[in-house]
Ligand SMILES: Nc1nc2c(ncn2[C@@H]2O[C@H](COP(=O)(O)OP(=O)(O)OP(=O)(O)O)[C@@H](O)[C@H]2O)c(=O)[nH]1
């Protein structure tokens with residue numbers, strides 16, 4: 001299919017070494033010829049001693065981008081022409097590598113639009129790659145995941161999917177179900193009367209042995225890897241002055257939050273990002289919770305409570321030098337439905353007697369002793385957080401097949417249909433009915449790679465991209 005020519009800035013805006021403007025579509029080559037001149041020798045204006053000439057595919061050309069009307073040079077650039085179908089979109093693609101900076105990139109993009117291109121929408125380049133058959137929908141989704149990957153493990157998982165990991169795994173299941181459905185059809189056509197029952201149990205056995213476990217393991221994998229893609233929120237909560245901000249600084253290994261000996265220092269929620277064994281964690285320091293009439297502190301405490309409610313994990317910080325107060329007891333009780341760890345801080349200045357008193361009160365509630373000042377116990381705390389996050393799960397490696405949430409929902413639907421199929425076999429439904437059910441399974445599974453025309457689905461997926469991708 002022929003589409004209009006689109007263009008966009010494909011690199012993040014802001015000062016930087018290199019910015020890329022990408023053009024895709026039937027007019028890309030003509031635009032390059034119009035706006036690019038090869039460098040012969042230095043000149044303020046592009047004139048006869050520099051010329052456009054012919055561009056071979058997949059070669060890098062050094063020269064200038066010019067304004068087509070004034071012939072003024074906009075920037076010194078590298079330009080690459082990639083003749084379709086050997087390009088990301090399978091169309092003719094031009095990339096102009098200029099200096100990065102909003103003004104220069106914007107001037108080049110304007111010149112490209114004046115020369116006949118249309119501004120691209122979010123994800124339009126990837127959508128074309130999909131519509132032109134270069135990638136399937138699972139790979140397009142993996143490209144979004146790769147762009148948005150919050151940590152190395154998530155990026156590794158996404159790049160495995162860009163290479164077609166999920167598609168291959170699902171195609172494998174589709175192949176098995178197709179063969180079983182064909183078997184059903186053959187039984188319908190050719191079986192002797194009375195043989196149906198045995199034939200059906202053969203098919204059911206194959207479904208149980210090879211289809212169900214594969215579906216289940218893909219579903220399970222999505223569940224296990226969700227935290228690596230989406231990350232988790234961790235709130236540090238507690239009374240004023242117990243060392244919450246000091247703990248945040250030690251966890252993120254930077255002096256991010258203000259620490260002072262004055263209670264009530266932190267008011268706003270301070271958020272920092274860390275990776276704990278590959279799991280992206282947003283660590284949130286909060287205001288100290290206590291009884292106060294100070295209106296600003298009250299706002300801070302309300303924000304702290306909101307953050308605690310929204311977090312997956314809460315670290316309730318106590319001070320080792322004194323016993324637990326009623327606010328702290330209440331806070332621990334309120335957060336027990338979360339993955340809570342009590343952190344007994346200021347271990348360096350407390351005596352063992354005071355600490356064992358606190359530990360006695362905590363009973364079986366998970367706790368750990370640290371000194372946010374000296375950094376002792378911090379590595380053990382990170383280990384504890386990680387164990388809590390992945391408890392009961394297999395440790396993932398980024399190179400195996402990991403479906404995303406949309407794909408998991410489809411796999412679950414297919415699994416339900418298979419379970420209905422099993423039930424139908426047991427209740428002795430007809431072979432035609434069974435074959436129809438297997439056909440339903442195939443239709444459901446084909447939604448994963450987008451083989452069925454689902455305009456809404458495509459728009460939803462490509463809308464998640466940034467412009468220029
Ligand atoms: N000795 C010792 N002092 C600590 C430790 N952690 C924090 N402190 C001190 O305790 C005081 C309060 O620390 P912060 O980290 O600001 O405490 P906070 O809980 O964030 O306090 P608010 O923001 O006011 O609620 C500071 O003087 C810190 O230097 C520790 O492990 N040992």
Ligand SMILES: [Mg+2]
Nearest residue numbers: 244245265266
């Ligand atoms: Mg603080």
